[in-house]
Each structure stands twice: as C-alpha cells, then as structure tokens.
Amino acid sequence: MRLGLALPTFGPDAHPEGILSVSRSAEDLGYDSLWTGDRVLAPRTPTAPYPSADGVMPRSYENHMDPLVALTFAASHTTWVELGTSTLNGLWLPPLMLARSLTTLDLLSRGRLVVGLGLGWMPDEYAAVSVPWKGRGARLDETLDVLDGYWAGDVFAHEGPLFSVPETVVGLVPGRPSGPPVLLAAFTPAGLRRIGRRLDGWLPVAMPLPQLMGLWDVIRKEAVAAERDPAALRMALRVNPELTDTKTDADRMPRAGTLGQYVDYARACAEAGVHELFVDFGQTPATLAERIDLAGRFIEGVRRG
Template sequence: MRLGLALPTFGPDAGPEGVIEVSRTAEDMGYGSLWCGDRVLAPITPSVPYPSGDGVMPRAFENHMDPLVALTFAAAHTSRVRLGTSTLNGLWQPPLMLARSLTTLDLVSRGRLDVGLGFGWMPEEYTAVGVPWEGRGARLEETLDILEGYWAGDLYTHEGPLFTIPETKVGLEPHQRPGPPVLLAAFTPHGFGRIGRRLDGWLPVAMPLPYLMEMWAAIVKEAEAADRDPSALRMALRVNVELTDTKAHTKAGPDEVPRRGTLDQYLDYARAAAEAGVHELFVDFGQQATTLGESVDLAGRFLTGVRAG
C-alpha cells in the first residue's frame, strides 16, 4: 500500500516555506505521494454543515492556497513523489482551462499527477464562482469528455449542452498517456457507476473498513458491468487525523475510529486497510492544532509505525 501525506495548503502553515518543508521531508522519508484540497470560500455561516465530525467547518479552511499552483511548486522541489488533488472542485472553471492547467502540471512534474475530482459540499462556493449548484453530475460528465478529448491531442472539437469548442489544434500533450489518472470522490450509486464506467479510481475518506470495502465492491461491480477490468482501478483513501490526547494516550472508542483516536489507533487502522486491499492511504495532520514541526514529526512516526507493522 502506498502511503501519502497532505501538503500544508490550509491553515497557518499554508505558504511557500511549509510546502517546501513538507514536500522535501516527505520524499526523503519515503512517502509515495503528496495531496492537497480545494477551497475558494470560508463563509461565516455555511448553509450546509461540514460533512464530517460535528459538522463545523475547520478553521484551517479560512486560509487556503490554490491546489494546482501549490502542487506545481511542490513538483519543483521534489523528483519522485506522486502529486494528487483531494479533491479538486473541477466544475469551478471552464473545462478547457482546466485541461490546460492539468496538462501543464503533468508536464512540469514529468508525469507525476493524479487528478482527484469532487463536487465539494458548499453551495456558497458555487455561487461565488458563478457556477450553478444544480446539474453538477451532467456538468462533470461533459468536463470529463473535454478532458479526454483535449488529452487525445491533434485536432479537437467539442459541442455539448454546456460547452462548445471550435475545431482547434491541440499541441500540448500530457506526459502520461492517454492522460493523468482521474479519480473521483463519490459516495452515491451514481458516483460509483461513473467511476466504474469511465474513471481510474476512487477517493474515499476514512470510515470503518467494512463500509469502505462494501462501497469498493459496488464500484468493482459497476466496472465489470461496463466490461472494464476492475483490477485497473485504484482506491486512494484520505485520513483526516484527529488525535486524542497524544501525551496521555487516551484511546478513542472503537466506534470513533478512524474519525478520531491515538496515533497507535491510526496505525492499526492503516495496517488493517492494507490487509483489506486499499491501494493507497494518505494522512492529513494539518486539520488539528499542531505546529508544522509537530506535523512533520507525526508524519515520520506514522510512516515508521506502518512500516514496522
């Protein structure tokens, strides 16, 4: 199982020094990937609760970097680790502009990009960027069509319900062929069907493993129904770490893990995930009140602990 780490693109450590420190240190430690999320707004009173924990949006989201710019910066300071978005709200910009940005990042990173897409959870962000909240599924389907067409290169044209692209010569090609892998954060039958039918993998968030693997089985079934090889799909599991008292080692109850727990409980979860068949697991230590140095230390202890198991 590949292990990854979230970049500090949210909160007080979001900035060039934090990205350089975590990128270089993670690669030197032996992590296999770096990931970052996507926010454009931090409203005082969101209309929809945050879909995790107590429903309160993390204060770290008030300070947010552009994920593709941050990953490009990380690419310049690393040479080996994969670079992923978890998740990029790809509907917030025209698909043609998105295709150009993703292709450029895949080129400058020499083929290390994993494109993780999602819808987000907050209607206010859609309002702020001038994109309708309704019809997100259809907009995503057409966005995927345009990405695939653009990455095919040569002469390209598109005419769909939402976007029209006149015939044009596309000379910019991604390093990875036919394009960088595209994964989707989805938790509905429609989303599972989309992954099985046309995408490269799934971006779930940590949950009890029986539920996780039940959802994965549904995706595998959808891939088989679409005459695709399910073994070509992969799962990259995000774990938003909320440590209990690290000094007293106060354990969380079994029903609370992996939402919260001690470092040892998260290590047990990661080892069990590997045994269950999870392909990749990446941790985010940045959504709790720790300094950058403490987060880097936790990352080292986590990697060592998983390997030791």
C-alpha cells in the same frame, strides 16, 4: 500499500516554507505522494453544514491556497513523489481551461499528477464562481468528456449541452500519453456508478473497513458491467486524524484515536486491499515541526508492520 501526505495549503502553515518543508520531508521519509485540497470561500455562515460530526467547517480553511499552483511549487522542489488533488472542484473552471492547467502541471512534473475531482459540499462557493449548483453530475460528465478529448490526440473539438469547443490543434502533451489518472470522491449510487464505468479510481474518506470495502465492491461491479477491468481501478483513501492522548473505543475509529490506532487502521487497510492511504495532519493542533514528526512516526509504524 502506498502512503501519502497532505501538503499544508490550508491554515497557518500555508506558506512557501511550509510547503517546502513538508514536500522535502515526504520524500526523505519515503512517502509516495503529496495531496492538496480546494476552497474558494470561508463564509461566516455557510448555507450548508460541513460534512463532519459537528457540521462546522475547520478554521484552517479560512486561509486557502490555489491547489494547482501549490502542487506546481511542490513539483519544482521534489523529484519522484506523486502529486494529487483531494479534491479539486473541477466544475469551477471551464473544462478547456481545466484541461490546459492539468496538462501543464502533469508536463512540468514529468507525469506525476493524479487528478482527484470532487463536487464540493457548499452551494455558496458555486454561487461565488457563477457555476450552477444544480446539474452538477451532468456538468461533471461533460467536463470529463472534454478532458478525455483534450488528452486523446492532436486535434480536438467538442459540442455538448453545456460547452462548445471549435476544432483546434492541441500541441500541449501531458507527461503520460493518455493524460493523468482521474479519480473521483463520490458516495452516492450515481457517483459510484460513474467511477466504475468511466474513471480511473475512487477517493474515499476514512470509514470503518466493512463499509469502505462494501462501497468498493459496488464500484468494481459497475466496472464489470461496463466491460472494464476492475483490477485496473485505484483507491486512494484520505485519513483526517483527530488525535487523542488515550485510546478511543473501536466505534470512534477512524474518526478519532491515538497515532497507534491510526497506524493499526492503516495496516488493516493494506491487508484489505486498499491501494493507497494518505494522511492529513493539517487539522491537528500542532506546529509544523510536530506534524512532520507525526508523519515520520506514522510511516515508520505502518512500514514496520
């Protein structure tokens, strides 16, 4: 199983030195990938609760970087580690502009980009960028159509319900001929169906393994129904540890536990067939140096198993 690490693009460590330190440490430690998320607002009173147990958005989101710019900076200071978005709210940009940005980053990183898309949880952010909250699924499907067309060949045009692109020559070529892989963070029946039928993989968050693998089976069955090879799909699992000093009860994992419990969870994920697991220590109340130390102890523990 591949292992990844989140970049510090939120909170007090979201600065050049923080990204440099984590990026270089990740390669030195043997991590396979680096990941960053996406925010444009940190409202004092959001209209929807944050998707967590207490419904409160982390204070770290009050300081947020542009994810693609941050990944471009990380790309220029690393050699081989993959660069992923978890997740990029791809509906906030016109799809043609999104295609150009993603292709540029994939090219500049020499084909290391993994595009993880999500639809977000906060209507306030959609309002702030003048994109309708309703109809997100249809907007995502048409955005994917534009990305597919942009990466398909030399000449491209698109005419759809939401977007119109006149015939144009596309000279910008991504690092991989068919473009970067596109994964989706989704949990609804429609989202799981979309992954199985047209995307490259799934971006779930940590949950009990029976639940995780049950949803993965749904995606694989959708791929078979669409006459796609389910073995070609990729799962990249995000883990947001809430670290405790003492072991928690099994029913609290993977929401909270010791570093050793998270190591055991990662090993169990590998045995279950999870392709990649990446960990975000960014919401842990620790210094940057302490988080890098945690990253080292985590990968050592998982690899030792």
